[in-house]
Amino acid sequence: MPAIELRNIRNHVFSNLDMKVLDGELLVVLGPNGAGKTTLLNIIAGLVDYEGTVLFDGVPVDKVPANERQIGYLFQNLALFPHLDVASNVGYSLRVRGKRREEIAEEVDELLKLMKIEHLKHRYPKGLSGGEKQRVALARAFATSPEVLLLDEPFNSLDIGMCKCLRREIRQIQRELGITTVLVTHNLADAEEMGDRIVVLSGGKIQQVKSNEMLFKNAAVDNGNRSQRFHECLHCTIDCYCKRKEGDYESADSPACRM
């Protein structure tokens, strides 16, 4: 699976952003709303205009259109196709790539089984719960046999139990397949449980890059910049988390931490 490198990325959010995602790792990008997390994913996916260079395994992909970048993207709002049933949603990428019907059916069945949603095969998105939609969207993202997986706030609308369960499952699949993954979130618990490394992004700038353990043990923060409050909040939340250990996780967007 390719390592991802962003060199000198500039657009309406970023000015000279540099970032690396190592081959097969799960990098978590942590930051408050409006930090540019989704824009970062869209740049990697080729969905927005930017200046600078995005490299997959050292090869620039700036001229490669989004539909040829071999990316699995789980959108924040999931973006399931409302007019297609679950099987057709999951098999969409296979259909547009011209695979045979039997092959599509076989692969879709496997993916539905993997995500434990075989029973939803003929249902439409409007009749699914948040967790079920999430699983369908994930199955659809995996159907592309992605070399890079992009996850945008994947656990946002889920309850804590479902969150924990899905985190474990995604992590397991990601490790098994070794897919280079970027997960953006404002939730510290997602970051801690999922990330090999964590990038703290605020105001379109990378504030810290740490291994998961280092960030959560030291929780070093910068002061005197415009993201100070977010960092204070991050600090506070990490401290809270460290004290509680088994308690519920607090989000950087929780009322106590509003910026």
Place this chain on the structure above:
Amino acid sequence: MRIKSVLTGILPVIAFVILWECIAQLNLVPRYIFPPFSAVMIEFYHLAVSGVLLDNILSSLFRVLAGFLLGSAAGILVGIVMGSKEFVNKSFHPIFSLLYPIPALGWAPLLMVWIGINELLPVALIFLCSFFPVLYNTITGIKGVDRGVIKAARTLGASDTKILTTVVLPLAIPNIFTGLRLEAGMAWRVVIAAEMVAIPTGIGALMIRSESLLRMDVIIVCLMVLSVMCLAFERFFQFMERRITNEWE
């Protein structure tokens, strides 16, 4: 519950027919001016048995179908191009914005000179009447598709053409059908007007001939046929829209 709702719908119609029959039977106005319901039904029977009604309905129906199908197809095609290509939309929008408010019948004098008084005239008028609303509804439908699902389709490997055919168009269907449904009834109104003015056959022509003979019963039969045809057309598109989108909308 169902019987109650059916009765609620039918009873006012029955009451209206009875009232009509009673007032007409009082002979307060001459029968040829205000015929009773029974006389209208008898005339309906005569027109149906003689084949006059069917011939005229078929003439009108052919014109409506030809004009409506051509106008709608053109509206959908141009709408797809304008909805998906912004520069085409910007180029043509001013022209269509100026032409759209002109009532279809407003074109009649011009078209009479350009194409003559023949079968093409009502077809051309219905074409114009169907084209613009279907065009605008198609553009609205296409532009209204959630950008998120388009991005999702793109990351899943779909080309622009595939995105259009597998995501954008299916999701624009409800809007397209709204345009078709609204104009299906309007097409009948336009054909009647065109036949009254310029064409010697069809329901509109039958009405105008009956007016000169003071045959109000025939006129009322024609109005009933017109009402049923408008309703049937609108309901057909409503039914099709539900069939296509019911499961996912």
